[in-house]
Amino acid sequence: MRKGIVGAINEYNGEGDYLARAFIVKAKSSSPRNTGTEMIIYPDGSTSGTIGGGRDEAIIMKKALELMEQGKHEKISITLTRKEAAEIGWVCGGAIDVFIELIPVD
Amino acid sequence: MRNIYKDIKVAFDSPQKAIVATVTEVEGSNLENVFGEKIIIKENNEIQFSSEDLKKIFSKKELIDDLVDYLYLEESQAKKVELPEGEIELFFEPLLEKSRLIIFGAGHIAKPLAKIAKMINFEITIVDDRDEFINADRFPAADYLECKSFADFTDELEVRKNDYLVIVTRGHQFDYQVLRDVIKSQAAYIGMIGSSRKINQVYTELRETDKLSEELLETVHAPIGLEIGAETPEEIAVAIAGQLISVRRGSNA
Numbered sequence: 001m002r003k004g005i006v007g008a009i010n011e012y013n014g015e016g017d018y019l020a021r022a023f024i025v026k027a028k029s030s031s032p033r034n035t036g037t038e039m040i041i042y043p044d045g046s047t048s049g050t051i052g053g054g055r056d057e058a059i060i061m062k063k064a065l066e067l068m069e070q071g072k073h074e075k076i077s078i079t080l081t082r083k084e085a086a087e088i089g090w091v092c093g094g095a096i097d098v099f100i101e102l103i104p105v106d
Numbered sequence: 107m108r109n110i111y112k113d114i115k116v117a118f119d120s121p122q123k124a125i126v127a128t129v130t131e132v133e134g135s136n137l138e139n140v141f142g143e144k145i146i147i148k149e150n151n152e153i154q155f156s157s158e159d160l161k162k163i164f165s166k167k168e169l170i171d172d173l174v175d176y177l178y179l180e181e182s183q184a185k186k187v188e189l190p191e192g193e194i195e196l197f198f199e200p201l202l203e204k205s206r207l208i209i210f211g212a213g214h215i216a217k218p219l220a221k222i223a224k225m226i227n228f229e230i231t232i233v234d235d236r237d238e239f240i241n242a243d244r245f246p247a248a249d250y251l252e253c254k255s256f257a258d259f260t261d262e263l264e265v266r267k268n269d270y271l272v273i274v275t276r277g278h279q280f281d282y283q284v285l286r287d288v289i290k291s292q293a294a295y296i297g298m299i300g301s302s303r304k305i306n307q308v309y310t311e312l313r314e315t316d317k318l319s320e321e322l323l324e325t326v327h328a329p330i331g332l333e334i335g336a337e338t339p340e341e342i343a344v345a346i347a348g349q350l351i352s353v354r355r356g357s358n359a
Binding site: 034102 | 126
């Protein structure tokens with residue numbers, strides 16, 4: 001866990017009921033990112049930190065915003081073979097399990 | 107739940123070792139309510155739970171002892187934990203700030219360097235715009251692989267005090283560009299590879315085009331690495347790793 005992420009969570013005083021912290025719980029061998037990589041998703045859809053950018057982050061961000069509506073955590077798997085990744089022009093392919101944790105804003 | 111992050115911050119700021127565990131999976135009856143809850147484990151065997159339910163589950167002494175064993179994990183990782191009520195997955199995250207090593211250029215030096223630097227506990231980022239070079243098969247030790255141009259990467263990069271930057275791109279024009287963009291940063295270490303001729307070329311450009319001072323240029327480790335007569339990429343990587351250690355440990359090697 002990074003100090004900067006913990007700081008940003010504690011300092012947030014904006015809109016919304018929840019922040020989300022997404023972190024990689026498991027990364028398969030073809031993934032460029034390592035376990036434990038994390039990012040914050042804010043209620044307005046902005047982010048801080050990165051877990052590699054591109055399509056993964058877009059999927060995670062969308063899911064996090066959905067979960068904020070429901071107020072619950074979820075673990076999701078994102079899998080793309082290298083061929084699939086290449087077809088959509090996504091060079092850094094991979095497979096990851098991501099935990100999306102919701103943190104109530106007080 | 108939010109309050110636990112205040113406690114995490116306190117644990118982070120204290121010199122004591124601490125690790126945070128999150129319940130990332132539950133299997134079994136009556137465990138649903140602890141999904142996503144957290145535990146902070148500290149060196150003095152002090153344990154904090156984000157919820158009373160989770161605390162109750164871990165009230166047995168054996169279970170607490172098992173938790174304390176995980177305090178010394180150095181990397182974030184998931185562990186299954188057997189409970190009388192079923193099984194949970196705990197995801198452990200150590201609270202420590204690692205030094206970052208950023209390697210510009212994914213060529214033949216980057217490969218062994220990433221491996222060695224990982225062993226000596228750097229967090230590894232590798233940047234290159236050639237996608238065929240920048241994949242996890244080639245760099246299994248990398249924490250971050252960035253397939254983008256050096257210019258785009260340095261534009262977004264916020265250099266920190268415990269950052270170590272190694273410039274080993276495929277051409278002196280890229281080396282120049284990267285060095286120009288990072289030389290004024292607060293990085294703990296900047297090193298650049300090259301023959302003395304190439305280094306002179308880059309320095310001449312920085313002096314004449316960018317009007318950089320000699321003092322600034324002297325902060326760069328170039329030629330890179332300790333002088334151990336290294337020749338192969340692996341040997342050069344060892345020489346660079348040695349220099350990273352000497353800077354991190356404050357030695358004058």
